[in-house]
Amino acid sequence: MITFEQVSKSFGTKENEIKAVQDVSLEINKGEIFGVIGFSGAGKSTLLRLVNLLEQPTSGKIIVNDQQVNQLSQKELRKLRSRIGMIFQSFNLFSSRTVYGNIAYPLKLAGWTKNKIDERVKELLRFVALEDKADKYPENLSGGQKQRVGIARALATSPDILICDEATSALDPETTDEILSLLRRVNKEYSITIMLITHEMHVIKSICNRVAVMENGKVIEEGQVFDLFTKPQKKTTKNFIRSVLNDQLSYHLYEKLKKEQRGRMFRIIFKEGVSNEPILSRTCKRYEVDFNIIYGNINELQERLFGSLIVEFIGEEKEVQRVIEELAEIVELKEMIEYES
């Protein structure tokens, strides 16, 4: 649906070149929610703005709906842009227009009749649950309500693609979740492909199917969200994941546990949804070994469980060894001999 083929975009002069996007190749499939995550300045907004040609690529191809966007005539480009809705961190609403007026605006531009506009706007107001705010001005709305207007306006001309530039970054956590579930509905109920960029792993974890990690203009890692969470390769990816999983012990707590340690301490890593089985208790019982869960962090992602537990095994050395060997056949175990950061 959206293909980037070795796309680069530079700003500035030859002597002072800023390589905002460097040799990016990506394929975003119809119907998916694709996320791009990266720190500030990674090139995310530039990448997104290339989709509807708000930025011209320096080199490479961008193909949307089988059309190479950087080869379209002005007329074709206008048509393509009406198939791509866009929402922003700062909402970008017209302050001089009401909620109704904001949503109606793209339809007016497209030459719809008053009656048809009215019908469509009311339908969209219902979809974003703002029927009672139709006559209000943006300054009288909360951030979450403003973004709902932004979404309704972006959907007005029934696009097939919605691109979102940090759509929840200006919102508190609760409102973020409300907007994310609205985006999930946009994807499901209207079958709209979503490409979003964010610097928050929580957003990726909540709604994305696939994700690309960007750093210094490049995509450094890409894949299914579950795979990225359970098998991250790059340090930046690991850091982003850590921000939502919180599975590290502090050094202070680690030291304290080591002092009080009675048995061997392991981190047990669950990757493939086996963490809901009572494998620990079953195995330990068989060998008369006690176990003590010191720290636990099991997460749900796309209806699968993964995470880790820090467990101390207490018992006769030989028996403990047996338990560990048996568990190692089912789950990944790492003995905690020194502090890992």
Ligand SMILES: Nc1ncnc2c1ncn2[C@@H]1O[C@H](COP(=O)(O)OP(=O)(O)OP(=O)(O)O)[C@@H](O)[C@H]1O
């Ligand atoms: N119009 C422009 N002119 C010059 N440099 C630009 C322009 N737009 C972006 N850049 C530069 O390109 C790089 C990537 O910027 P971009 O806005 O794409 O990053 P980002 O990942 O969206 O960051 P943020 O999370 O802060 O929004 C930065 O170094 C930025 O300064």
Ligand SMILES: [Mg+2]
């Ligand atoms: Mg940006």
